Amino acid sequence: MVIALQSNAAGTQFTVENLVNAVVVVVVAYVLARVLSLVLSTLADRLARQRFRVMFLIPVVKFVIYAGAAYLVLAFLFELTQTQLIAFAGLFGAALGLGLKDLLADVVGGIVLVLEQPFQVGDKVTLDEYYGEVVDIGVRSTTLVTPDDTLVAVPNFVLFDKAVANANTSDAEMLVVVEFYVDPAADVGRAVDIVEDALVTSPYVYVSEATPATVTVADDLYYRTLRGKAYVHDLRSEVAFKSDVSERVLDAFDSEGIQSPKVPASADETAGE
Amino acid sequence: MENDTVPVAGLRAAGFGDEVENVATAVAGYLDDGAGGNVAVISEPYAGRDSLLAYAASLLEEDATWIDLDPSAADGTGPPLPGDEDYVDPTDDETSDDETPDATDDGGDAPGAGAVIVANCHYLFERRIDGFEALDAFLDRIALSDALVITSWNRYAWSYLDAVRDVGDSFTTQVEIPRLDADEISAVIEGHYGPDLPDVIDAGRAGRVKTVVFDRHPVALPRGRSVGIPYPKPNTAWVASWSIAGDEESVEAVLYEKLRRVSNGNPGVAIATWDESVRDGEIAPGYVEAFTADIDLDTDAAVLLWTVISMERVDIDRVAAAWSDRPVETSLQHLVERDLVTVDGSAVSIRPEALHVAIGALERRGLLW
Numbered sequence: 046m047v048i049a050l051q052s053n054a055a056g057t058q059f060t061v062e063n064l065v066n067a068v069v070v071v072v073v074a075y076v077l078a079r080v081l082s083l084v085l086s087t088l089a090d091r092l093a094r095q096r097f098r099v100m101f102l103i104p105v106v107k108f109v110i111y112a113g114a115a116y117l118v119l120a121f122l123f124e125l126t127q128t129q130l131i132a133f134a135g136l137f138g139a140a141l142g143l144g145l146k147d148l149l150a151d152v153v154g155g156i157v158l159v160l161e162q163p164f165q166v167g168d169k170v171t172l173d174e175y176y177g178e179v180v181d182i183g184v185r186s187t188t189l190v191t192p193d194d195t196l197v198a199v200p201n202f203v204l205f206d207k208a209v210a211n212a213n214t215s216d217a218e219m220l221v222v223v224e225f226y227v228d229p230a231a232d233v234g235r236a237v238d239i240v241e242d243a244l245v246t247s248p249y250v251y252v253s254e255a256t257p258a259t260v261t262v263a264d265d266l267y268y269r270t271l272r273g274k275a276y277v278h279d280l281r282s283e284v285a286f287k288s289d290v291s292e293r294v295l296d297a298f299d300s301e302g303i304q305s306p307k308v309p310a311s312a313d314e315t316a317g318e
Numbered sequence: 319m320e321n322d323t324v325p326v327a328g329l330r331a332a333g334f335g336d337e338v339e340n341v342a343t344a345v346a347g348y349l350d351d352g353a354g355g356n357v358a359v360i361s362e363p364y365a366g367r368d369s370l371l372a373y374a375a376s377l378l379e380e381d382a383t384w385i386d387l388d389p390s391a392a393d394g395t396g397p398p399l400p401g402d403e404d405y406v407d408p409t410d411d412e413t414s415d416d417e418t419p420d421a422t423d424d425g426g427d428a429p430g431a432g433a434v435i436v437a438n439c440h441y442l443f444e445r446r447i448d449g450f451e452a453l454d455a456f457l458d459r460i461a462l463s464d465a466l467v468i469t470s471w472n473r474y475a476w477s478y479l480d481a482v483r484d485v486g487d488s489f490t491t492q493v494e495i496p497r498l499d500a501d502e503i504s505a506v507i508e509g510h511y512g513p514d515l516p517d518v519i520d521a522g523r524a525g526r527v528k529t530v531v532f533d534r535h536p537v538a539l540p541r542g543r544s545v546g547i548p549y550p551k552p553n554t555a556w557v558a559s560w561s562i563a564g565d566e567e568s569v570e571a572v573l574y575e576k577l578r579r580v581s582n583g584n585p586g587v588a589i590a591t592w593d594e595s596v597r598d599g600e601i602a603p604g605y606v607e608a609f610t611a612d613i614d615l616d617t618d619a620a621v622l623l624w625t626v627i628s629m630e631r632v633d634i635d636r637v638a639a640a641w642s643d644r645p646v647e648t649s650l651q652h653l654v655e656r657d658l659v660t661v662d663g664s665a666v667s668i669r670p671e672a673l674h675v676a677i678g679a680l681e682r683r684g685l686l687w
Contacts (some may be wrong), residue, residue, distance in 0.1 A: 087611060091683075093682040093684070094682065094684045095682075096682070192409075217682075217684065238448075239447055239448075242446075242447040242448060242449070242450065243447055245482040246445045246446055246447065246449060248620070248621040248624075248685070249682055250619055251687070252478075252482050252687075253481055253482040253687065254481075257587075258482070278683070278684025278685070279683070279684055285617070290644070293447060293643075294447075297447050297448075
């Protein structure tokens with residue numbers, strides 16, 4: 046049974062059957078996108094450090110599926126003519142003015158993300174004020190997992206007016222910085238040796254000619270800063286690497302008598318007052 | 319020396335001509351002109367690098383001292399070199415002993431500052447803070463020495479040390495033992511066992527290996543029970559061996575090709591796999607089975623496995639003392655349960671058959687470079 050809700054000479058069919066079919070197409074597209082994302086994620090996890098070769102496909106596949114579904118609904122089910130499409134665009138424009146502007150900006154941001162790929166699923170990025178691993182790039186938002194294991198959905202329009210920092214640019218390796226502060230009277234040379242050894246002996250480190258491990262020293266009035274820089278072989282090990290290096294360095298500092306900075310006397314007095 | 323070494327004659331026959339020549343050239347320079355130099359022979363575990371050292375020792379006769387390092391080498395400053403106070407000159411009659419392989423009574427009269435062969439230099443470091451002191455001291459001393467220093471290194475320890483300590487800069491001659499092809503594996507087997515090899519039989523394609531095998535996937539049930547659901551799984555090792563079947567009619571060719579694939583061209587692993595594959599005095603391609611294991615390891619177990627592969631023979635008590643903050647015993651248990659390592663007292667070593675599966679797992683994790 047076909048009930049024509051509206052029809053015209055061009056043959057556009059806004060029938061109940063077409064509406065139901067459109068809903069079915071959208072649901073199937075959604076399920077298909079989710080299933081393929083899950084399959085690709087599982088495959089990527091099996092590839093360990095090579096997972097980025099698969100991860101970048103996830104948003105592309107999702108956008109292709111959703112775009113295909115939209116085309117199917119508009120062109121085949123409702124058979125919109127050029128005139129109707131223009132009218133639809135006009136209505137859509139009016140809707141934007143009534144409050145869908147941000148949603149469209151998010152969708153366009155998602156398209157730009159797919160085309161430009163400033164980051165991919167699996168990258169460690171700073172979006173807006175949030176830092177974490179990208180676990181999903183959706184049509185409307187990008188989802189991050191922060192180091193505190195919190196899921197954050199960042200709207201895609203952030204891409205247009207905020208800086209995006211990508212820590213690894215789709216490589217498994219990522220530079221990690223671990224800082225230590227020592228008393229100016231401490232043996233800095235020995236401290237540097239300890240930090241350097243701790244970096245290169247960590248189970249999470251990756252060292253090569255292009256990705257060396259280094260330690261720099263900065264002098265200040267009341268303390269000296271040792272910045273150990275090394276790459277982890279998998280960015281997911283960032284926190285574990287920092288923890289492993291810090292723990293062993295602090296143990297070694299303790300046993301070698303390398304002391305942390307003391308609070309200056311003037312600061313003590315200020316605090317006392 | 320390793321037990322699973324391959325005779326140099328076998329290495330020559332197996333096509334290791336370039337590697338043998340590189341070592342011979344360094345030794346000839348010393349014997350003819352007294353030229354010193356530092357030589358590094360690098361290979362995977364079980365790949366037969368000690369055979370190259372033995373070849374160098376045979377050329378040097380009693381001019382060289384042979385030093386085998388063990389895990390305690392990480393405590394010191396490296397082995398003594400000619401000119402050091404504690405160096406024992408092998409040409410000195412009173413101190414000469416049987417440490418030098420193939421020593422003869424010809425007497426050493428080379429014009430150089432001396433020669434020393436140091437096996438297993440990967441024992442000069444431990445992966446911990448201050449674990450490189452012995453290695454650094456040794457590298458400093460060989461840089462200043464005029465002696466001929468021929469050393470051997472585990473390939474994975476070498477890669478690590480080259481990245482973190484630039485160890486390659488200290489060795490003007492580096493000889494890396496390559497992987498063997500099927501014909502070379504055949505030559506190694508014949509060199510190792512002699513001409514009386516087991517009969518090679520054709521056990522029949524269907525009978526010896528199935529193209530698709532059925533494995534069982536465990537599905538958990540209530541009360542801790544589980545049921546295995548069979549699922550088809552391609553036998554990749556066997557399918558791979560088909561690629562040569564069309565070109566080679568000989569069953570032996572298929573056998574050695576499969577042996578090469580399973581051993582990844584490593585002669586020591588090939589010999590161990592051969593031993594495992596002989597049944598009642600016969601061997602067939604289908605009897606050569608690739609090692610399979612579930613290598614889903616946690617970080618501590620993976621690091622211990624890295625240590626075992628890089629050091630080849632690990633004193634577990636020593637590792638436990640160095641890594642007081644890691645569950646070494648538990649990690650070792652994980653490795654033993656997966657048949658990856660063998661334990662002899664406190665000594666732990668990688669099983670030859672498991673070597674490449676373990677290496678593949680660590681490479682995927684980014685632990686092996």
